[in-house]
Amino acid sequence: MLPFSYERAETLDDARKAVSDGGEQPPTSAAVQFIAGGTNMSDYMRLGVNRPAHLVDINPIPDSSLRTIAITESEVRLGALVRMSEVEDHPGINQRCPMLAESLKLAASRQIRNMASLGGNILQRTRCEYFRETSWPCNKRDPGSGCAAMDGFNRQHAVLGTSDACIATYHGDFAQALIALDASVEILGQAGSRRMRFAELHRLPGDRPEIETVLRPDEIIVAIAVSLPAWAARSGYLKIRDRQSYAFSLASAAVALDLSEETVRDVRIALGGVATVPWRATEAEEALKGKALTEETATKAAEIAFSGAKPRQHNAFKVELGKQTLVRALMDVGQMRI
Amino acid sequence: MTGTITASAIPFLAAAADRPETARPSGSAGNAGTTVSMRLNGQPYQFSVDARTSLLDLLRDHAGLTGTKKGCDHGQCGACTVLTDGQRTLSCLSFAAMNEGREITTIEGLATAAGELHPMQQAFIDHDAFQCGYCTPGQILSGIGCVKEGRADNDADIREYMSGNLCRCAAYPNIVAAVKQARHEMEKA
Numbered sequence: 001m002l003p004f005s006y007e008r009a010e011t012l013d014d015a016r017k018a019v020s021d022g023g024e025q026p027p028t029s030a031a032v033q034f035i036a037g038g039t040n041m042s043d044y045m046r047l048g049v050n051r052p053a054h055l056v057d058i059n060p061i062p063d064s065s066l067r068t069i070a071i072t073e074s075e076v077r078l079g080a081l082v083r084m085s086e087v088e089d090h091p092g093i094n095q096r097c098p099m100l101a102e103s104l105k106l107a108a109s110r111q112i113r114n115m116a117s118l119g120g121n122i123l124q125r126t127r128c129e130y131f132r133e134t135s136w137p138c139n140k141r142d143p144g145s146g147c148a149a150m151d152g153f154n155r156q157h158a159v160l161g162t163s164d165a166c167i168a169t170y171h172g173d174f175a176q177a178l179i180a181l182d183a184s185v186e187i188l189g190q191a192g193s194r195r196m197r198f199a200e201l202h203r204l205p206g207d208r209p210e211i212e213t214v215l216r217p218d219e220i221i222v223a224i225a226v227s228l229p230a231w232a233a234r235s236g237y238l239k240i241r242d243r244q245s246y247a248f249s250l251a252s253a254a255v256a257l258d259l260s261e262e263t264v265r266d267v268r269i270a271l272g273g274v275a276t277v278p279w280r281a282t283e284a285e286e287a288l289k290g291k292a293l294t295e296e297t298a299t300k301a302a303e304i305a306f307s308g309a310k311p312r313q314h315n316a317f318k319v320e321l322g323k324q325t326l327v328r329a330l331m332d333v334g335q336m337r338i
Numbered sequence: 339m340t341g342t343i344t345a346s347a348i349p350f351l352a353a354a355a356d357r358p359e360t361a362r363p364s365g366s367a368g369n370a371g372t373t374v375s376m377r378l379n380g381q382p383y384q385f386s387v388d389a390r391t392s393l394l395d396l397l398r399d400h401a402g403l404t405g406t407k408k409g410c411d412h413g414q415c416g417a418c419t420v421l422t423d424g425q426r427t428l429s430c431l432s433f434a435a436m437n438e439g440r441e442i443t444t445i446e447g448l449a450t451a452a453g454e455l456h457p458m459q460q461a462f463i464d465h466d467a468f469q470c471g472y473c474t475p476g477q478i479l480s481g482i483g484c485v486k487e488g489r490a491d492n493d494a495d496i497r498e499y500m501s502g503n504l505c506r507c508a509a510y511p512n513i514v515a516a517v518k519q520a521r522h523e524m525e526k527a
């Protein structure tokens with residue numbers, strides 16, 4: 001690991017000021033970077049992938065809004081320093097929106113979930129093996145160097161949202177529940193605070209895969225807000241992986257259903273493990289609206305969700321797996337009593 | 339023993355001096371060294387270490403607590419599990435400096451001063467829940483966390499909530515049995 005200096009931020013202002021000269025590059029290649037739970041940052045620093053010269057620890061910041069889970073009639077606001085396990089254990093969230101709690105419960109291990117923050121979770125970097133091992137060419141790690149995964153062993157890689165420069169999967173689970181519910185993020189930077197749709201936070205790789213989000217280096221995620229319609233109680237997260245626990249998804253689906261009898265009034269679908277960014281399947285949602293939920297309509301929606309898939313040599317199985325995962329998630333969630 | 343030691347940062351900085359100079363942002367104070375105070379198994383400690391030092395390396399190399407094991411150093415095996423303020427965490431994924439003011443419990447801190455084993459330690463012996471023993475300190479700390487979190491009610495929950503601790507000897511069925519026994523003992527206590 002390269003040497004770096006370490007600083008504890010005592011206030012949000014401290015943290016912002018520490019990166020005031022962080023430059024114009026994306027946060028992941030800036031000289032000064034934040035650390036929260038550290039479970040992604042310390043791992044990627046040890047691998048030589050993340051190379052900050054100065055780390056700003058945001059955990060000592062006392063603001064309770066960073067640590068609070070606040071639920072109202074219509075919304076839940078999750079502070080960025082809330083730990084994954086706190087949401088997983090929260091009775092209100094489990095009841096009002098099981099998909100949120102499940103997407104966290106099925107991620108990583110309990111030790112990691114006790115450490116990892118929600119802000120850090122949504123910004124976690126890809127697990128692409130070639131990205132993690134610095135001896136390989138990788139456009140995301142070293143812009144312009146090429147992509148070793150393209151014609152390498154790409155079984156874990158994405159089939160949706162890929163580009164000629166990068167096919168790395170976005171592996172986070174929680175983000176799928178967030179994008180399905182059209183969550184928003186509160187951000188604080190030099191220019192003050194702003195709120196944006198979570199769906200606009202991550203960038204498709206395109207020809208600049210090293211720019212993963214629209215955040216600037218000085219911007220801190222303060223909170224995530226999710227609106228909770230009553231029907232979010234009929235939701236779930238289905239995650240398919242190589243082993244039953246403690247593994248990233250090969251394919252997953254976050255599904256919420258607003259049903260009137262059998263008919264789909266509204267539906268939210270997001271797909272994990274198969275795309276380069278958190279992936280909402282809007283066209284599949286549209287195909288289901290107003291229809292009865294059956295194996296047949298669910299399968300039709302799944303076909304639509306994967307119609308733009310671009311598999312490579314080893315990951316073609318993800319197209320079929322992804323479809324079946326979505327159909328099963330829809331049928332399972334459709335059976336839920338609320 | 340006073341419980342307070344200061345580990346010298348000098349050998350680490352000397353090693354760092356061989357590397358090319360890292361560009362530092364102007365205006366940000368500090369060098370690669372950092373100071374941190376914490377309690378280890380009830381005793382106060384202060385360390386002066388290279389910022390790169392993980393909590394795991396601090397425990398093993400600076401505090402001499404080698405009971406906590408390094409399996410992967412990347413969060414993938416659970417061998418380095420400790421309790422941080424009572425919650426199970428992975429010491430390899432935490433920089434030592436991030437643990438200012440925290441209470442860390444390692445395998446060395448579980449038995450009483452008189453040598454009476456923690457119920458989880460006793461249960462691992464009773465159920466023969468290890469073979470080589472390398473994963474065992476991490477399993478035991480994780481098992482304690484699992485019980486405290488209320489996730490040890492049945493075999494399926496124990497398996498799910500202990501999945502962050504790999505055992506290359508595959509002592510899994512015995513580990514599940516041990517956690518179950520310890521849950522009863524811990525609930526009685």
Ligand SMILES: Cc1cc2nc3c(=O)[nH]c(=O)nc-3n(C[C@H](O)[C@H](O)[C@H](O)COP(=O)(O)OP(=O)(O)OC[C@H]3O[C@@H](n4cnc5c(N)ncnc54)[C@H](O)[C@@H]3O)c2cc1C
Nearest residue numbers: 036037038039040041107108117119120121172173221413
């Ligand atoms: C073995 C292993 C298995 C895993 N399995 C899964 C899995 O199955 N599913 C899954 O979803 N995840 C999984 N993870 C990833 C894990 O969930 C993430 O590492 C974790 O959520 C990151 O959160 P953190 O607080 O530790 O982030 P950190 O490591 O502290 O930070 C991550 C990034 O976010 C930035 N950052 C953090 N907080 C903020 C903020 N408030 N504002 C701006 N920037 C910020 C940091 O600068 C850094 O770039 C796994 C990790 C490991 C090691």
Ligand code: SF4
Nearest residue numbers: 128138147166167168
């Ligand atoms: S898929 Fe993306 S992250 Fe992986 S090697 Fe190619 S460019 Fe790098």
Ligand code: FES
Nearest residue numbers: 409410411416430
């Ligand atoms: S050494 Fe920490 S998880 Fe393997």
Ligand code: FES
Nearest residue numbers: 469471505506507
């Ligand atoms: S007892 Fe050998 S690894 Fe678990």
